[in-house]
Amino acid sequence: MTEARIIADLLRQFGTKHRQIELGIGDDAAVLQVGGVRLVWTVDACVEDVHFRRGWLTLSELGERATHAAASDLAAMGAVPLATLANLALPPGFSRAELKLLAKGQARAARALRCPVIGGNLTRADALSLTTTVLGTVSKPLRRDGAKIGDELWLLGNVGLGRAGFLALQTGAKVRSKALGECIAAWRKPRARLRGGTSLIGRAHAAIDISDGLSLDAARLAAASRVRLVIDQQALLGALPEALHAAAKVLGETALTLALVGGEDYALLATGPRHKRPKGAAVIGEVVKGKGVTLRSQGRQRALPARGFDHFR
C-alpha cells in the first residue's frame, strides 16, 4: 500500500462532487464556499513513536510543532487561519503539569499564527498524540493542479534541515557541532509559512507544502498539474543553507539527499511565471511538458523517484 493508492481508494468511497465543496480529497486542504466566503480546512496528526519520540523535544515544543505543522497546509493554499481545534490523546500517567506544557506550546503557536485554539477533544490512548484541525479563509486558493509549462519552480524556505535534525535525534549523533544543533532546532521548531503562502497569491500558478519530502511533494504537484517538474541540482544546492552541507558530512549523507527526502521543514514549493516571482523565492527548476520529476545536473536529466516520507510504503 502506498498513500497515493489509499487516497485513490478513499476517493472512490467518498466521491468527489459535493454541494458547496470546491476542493476535496487530494490537495493540501479542503475548500468550501459558505456565505460568499471561501473556507480552507485541514487536519494533521502528530503521533508518539511515529512522528516523534518523547525525548526528542520538550512537550511545549511538541505542542508548538503540531500546531505549525497543521497550519502549514493552509500556508500552501495562501490561506489565513481563523482558529484551530485540538484532539489530545493522552497516555496513562500523563500529568497535569505535562498537559500544561503541551498546551503552552500550542498557545504559543496559536498566538504566532493568530489562530486561537477554540476547542477540541480529550481522550485516553496508549501513545501521546495531537490531532489538529485548522480552519481559515482565502480569496483564491493556491492549488496543486495549476502549474503551467514554462513556469519557474520556486522554493520558499529551507529543505533538509529538519530531515538532518531528525536523523541526528534518531541515531543519537553525539557530535555537538553547531550545524547539527541548527538542524535539530529546525526539526523541533518548524514554522508554518503563512506569509510565504499569501505572498504567492496572484503570483504562483500552483503550490504545495513540503511535509513529506521535496521529491515526493514535487511528484504530487506534478501529477496533479499533469506536468513534469525539472529540479536543477546546482540551483537546489545553491539554495540550501550552509548548516545543511556541514551537517550532511557529520551524518554521512549528502546535502542533496537530505534536501530531496527532507520534508519536515514545511517549506513551500510553488510554480509561477518569472516576472511574478515573489521576493524570497529561490528558483530551483522549471515546469516542462511530461510527467514526474527529474533532476538535471550538468546537462543530463534523471528521473527522480517519488521518495520521501510515505507512512504506508
Add this chain to the structure above:
Amino acid sequence: MTEARIIADLLRQFGTKHRQIELGIGDDAAVLQVGGVRLVWTVDACVEDVHFRRGWLTLSELGERATHAAASDLAAMGAVPLATLANLALPPGFSRAELKLLAKGQARAARALRCPVIGGNLTRADALSLTTTVLGTVSKPLRRDGAKIGDELWLLGNVGLGRAGFLALQTGAKVRSKALGECIAAWRKPRARLRGGTSLIGRAHAAIDISDGLSLDAARLAAASRVRLVIDQQALLGALPEALHAAAKVLGETALTLALVGGEDYALLATGPRHKRPKGAAVIGEVVKGKGVTLRSQGRQRALPARGFDHFR
C-alpha cells in the same frame, strides 16, 4: 485529574475571547461568525482499546459509528453539517480491504447525515483510531448555558441501551437474549440526532448531547447554566425502552443505573418551556434554582454524583 479540571487548565492557556469566535472551549462545539454565517465546528476521536475493541464491531460499523458520534455534537447545537475531515491512524498490517470497509462505513454515515467526507489525513500508529472533525452551520446555536428556572427537562432518544450493549460486549455475555442483541446493536450503530437537534431550535433554552452519561452530561448543563436539574426517577424509568429493562436483568444491573451512566446512545438532553416542548421529547424532570443534579423519587431528592464516562477520573 478530571476532564473538567483539565479543561479549566486548557482554558487558562488558550484564552476565551477571540475575534469572530462566539463560543469556544466548554460547549459541545465551537461557534464562529464568518461572512455573516455561523459555523459550528467539532472534533471527536474513536480509539482502539479505549472506545472500542476490534472484535466488537465490523470495520464498516466502526467508520459509521465514529462519524455519527462526531456529528452528534452538531446535533446538540441544532446545527446542520456541511462536511467532515477524517484523520485515520492505521496500525501496521492494516490492509487495503480493511481500509475500504472502514471508509465504506464512513461514507454510509456521510450520506445519511448529508455530510460528505472531503478530506483528512493518514498516519501510522500502534492502535487504530479515527479522529473526525465536522463543520456545520446554524442560525442560533443551542448552548449548554441557557437553561432557565421553570424549564422542563427533555430527553430526545434513548439512554442506557448503548451502555448495556457495551457491558454485554465487554463481559462477553453469552446470553443470546433479544434485548441484549438490541443493546449491542444500539452501541454499534448510534445515530447523530440531527433532526432532533433542529427541532429544538426556537423551543429549547439549552441542550447537550449525552455522550458521556446522562448524569455527567446533565451536571455539565447544570453547571454551565448555573441551575439545578431535577431528574424524576419515575419519569425517566417510564421513558426507557423495554429492552433496557430486560437487558439490565441479564447484566445484573438496574435499568436506572444503565440510563444514568450510559452515554453512547447520543441522545439529546434539553430544557425548555412546557408550551414549546417538541414532539418526541420525553419530560424527565425540571430546572430549579440551585446547582448540580438531583434524582427525585417518591417525593425525596438525592444528589446525583456526576458519574459517567470520564477518561481522566
